[in-house]
Amino acid sequence: KQEVTQIPAALSVPEGENLVLNCSFTDSAIYNLQWFRQDPGKGLTSLLLIQSSQREQTSGRLNASLDKSSGRSTLYIAASQPGDSATYLCAVRTGGSNYKLTFGKGTLLTVNP
Amino acid sequence: SAVISQKPSRDICQRGTSLTIQCQVDSQVTMMFWYRQQPGQSLTLIATANQGSEATYESGFVIDKFPISRPNLTFSTLTVSNMSPEDSSIYLCSVEDGRGGYTFGSGTRLTVV
Numbered sequence: 001k002q003e004v005t006q007i008p009a010a011l012s013v014p015e016g017e018n019l020v021l022n023c024s025f026t027d028s029a030i031y032n033l034q035w036f037r038q039d040p041g042k043g044l045t046s047l048l049l050i051q052s053s054q055r056e057q058t059s060g061r062l063n064a065s066l067d068k069s070s071g072r073s074t075l076y077i078a079a080s081q082p083g084d085s086a087t088y089l090c091a092v093r094t095g096g097s098n099y100k101l102t103f104g105k106g107t108l109l110t111v112n113p
Numbered sequence: 114s115a116v117i118s119q120k121p122s123r124d125i126c127q128r129g130t131s132l133t134i135q136c137q138v139d140s141q142v143t144m145m146f147w148y149r150q151q152p153g154q155s156l157t158l159i160a161t162a163n164q165g166s167e168a169t170y171e172s173g174f175v176i177d178k179f180p181i182s183r184p185n186l187t188f189s190t191l192t193v194s195n196m197s198p199e200d201s202s203i204y205l206c207s208v209e210d211g212r213g214g215y216t217f218g219s220g221t222r223l224t225v226v
Contacts, residue, residue: 034214043119043205043220044156049212089155093213099144101215103155 002027002094006104013080014112021075021107023090028071035064035075036089038106044089048075080111114210115140119218126196126225133192134221136206141186146207146215147179156205162189196225 003026013019023033032051036044048057048064050073056065063076077084087106094102118137126132136145147159159179160170168181182190193200206218 032213036217041123041203041220041222043203044217046114046210046214046216049210049214051213091156091215099146099161099209100158101156105153105155 002030002092002102004090004092004102004104006088006090006107008107009105010108010110012110012112015080015082017080017111018076018078019080019109021077021088021090021109023073023075023104025071025073025092025102027094028068029094030068031093031095033064033066033073034091034093034101035062035073036091038087038089040087047088077109080109082111082113084111085109114212114214114216115142115208117206117208117216117218119206119221121221122219123222124224126223128197128225130196131192131194132196132223133190134204134206135190136188136218138187138208142208143186144209145183145189147181147189147191148205148207148217150203150205150220152201159191159204193223196223198225201225 005024007022034049035047050066061078066073087108089106090104091101116139145162148156150156159174160168162168162181162183164183180192204221207215210216
């Protein structure tokens, strides 16, 4: 059974700092991995999707890496801003025909002005 | 990728009553997914809704409690029946985005009193 863990559970940083969020998964036979952002009480916004054959994806100030063999992904946020404050969720899809996502519990990020 | 309109965005309901949540997608999709996110927890898949067939429920979820309709390829509803305070959660619908990842609705924040 796939399990996804996100560390740290919460992170508070000053504005402008670069930061890294971590995600680990137990079954390396994944189809892809997706990072989401969730604002309080709201739905999920997709940030980056990494296919199993890829090592990283970039979008603006965000960069996500994937090391399938070690069961790890990181989300790097450069030059953090107060608007980046949210919960960041990592989700793993295991197998192409398996549509189910396994989510981590998320990292609550606070960026202080 | 698809855009999902979900409503209501939030509601406060009396115990013992039912609430129906609607999701409208701007394109035709084969499968729609319903998730629950309990306070402080990650997302858990409730069921998968295919047009023209009965929904498939995950372990721990039953049709009597969470009946689902899927009348066409762009619309689905989830009903939370005979509610208790334990049903207070964020409910989200989701569809595949065409690249193997997923798009989510804006969520319904339900409080049962």
